[in-house]
Amino acid sequence: MYEYVNNISYSYAPFRGKDFLKDYFKLREHKIKTSKGKNEKLDEQAINIMKLLFMYEKTKKLRLLNTALKMNDKICSNKRITNACADTLEYEIKIIRELLNREGIDWE
């Protein structure tokens, strides 16, 4: 997942079906588990992502969710993420699960 951030353009992401979503959840959850402590710069970004996700929940504008996902990818490309970043990832996962449920997509 994180290789899309630095090396491969998002538009070339090949379709891998449900496997891709499984990997997405796995990678995000792993990052959440290994998060630790604080970092002023990363925490500032986490606040911005939180705001975007909150605005998405309020307006349902996919443009906002799209930006938040990309920003979270960037955060995940750091070796160690902070507790605040883990919170944004948890929030994002919750939103994606809701979206999958809303669309009736069984991804497991």
Added chain:
Amino acid sequence: MGIGVIDFPSIRSSMYLEMMYKENLKPSYIVDAKYCNSINDSFIFEEVKKHSQDYWIYTGGGIVKDRLLKEIKLIHMHPGFVPYYKGSTCFYYSLLNTNTITVSALFMTGKLDSGDVILQKTYKTIPEGDIDNFVDPYLRTQTLKEVLLKYKKEGELKGKKQTEEGETYFVIHPVLKHIAILKARQ
């Protein structure tokens, strides 16, 4: 005079040209742009000036500079319902929002997907296949066919101004792209 094609080799341009020859809607001139970096290349500028046409069909992507737009009327098949879906990978966003895909035929301007709209066609049934490499170019081709038939019948193409500002989208994240495709396949 007639309609020319600025051909940047791709699946999309192949489909356009195949349809035009098959449906007897042949282009009156083709600019072979395979060695050009972008639509703003001076080779294209010289070619379209030399071979004047009523309209030109653009098969690539990106912003066109004013120098070229002053010389020609350029038609672009945009895969989104403008003004609400401008920018990139709009197919996926509209699949997620409305479960439909719309192609807008519009005249290009210096601003992204903001030109006058010739016609718009919404597809409720999405053909099976890879969206990027088949569905997208196929639906654009179907809409282009309607534009060409309109030109053949009426002898000109009129555009309608976009009155609202709408939304501009950026390249979709793979997670949302996967959700959109899974949704379309259900």
